[in-house]
Amino acid sequence: MSQDGGQVRRAVRRRHHACTCFVTTMEVRPTLERQRDDAPAKGQVAREQILDGLLARLDEQAG
Template identity: 60%
Template sequence: MTMVYARIADRTVADEYFAVTSKVESLYAASQPAVLPPDAAGPAMRALRAEATKRLLGNGYCARPIELDCRYETICESCTMFFTTIEHRPTLQAQRDDADLKGQTGRRDIYDALLQRLDDAPA
């Protein structure tokens, strides 16, 4: 989620993010465990989370701004708006292996590049 919030351009959402962050940090500073109240996230952050959830793909996320409609259904992995994280590695590996099994070298190469990018990313 940090990568999603790192791309926030909307000042209102950014302000809400930092307000929630300070509440979470105060929980860690407390001597006794506490619970973050359900209303800690403001309406703009809840809307952003709902939008990100809608754009979740099986093997990553679509970072395309909502204003830029996408007409393609299966081009995500080679799109510059696609990003993935280590939790999607098993799915990407299975897709890579499927492409290799079917002799789809172009598709296999795309997944190889994505897997390599994940392996090269700092942990």
């Protein structure tokens, strides 16, 4: 049984956000903010919290 494109993207996103070795840069911050802002509308509280943490760490590293 194959997954549609949306299911594949969601599966990849789950693995991506759960990765214990995640590296990003400030250039990606706008994308992370959009994803974080989108999460509550979809009832994705855990995703919102993960993205909040990533954004906070980016700010700490930049500061």
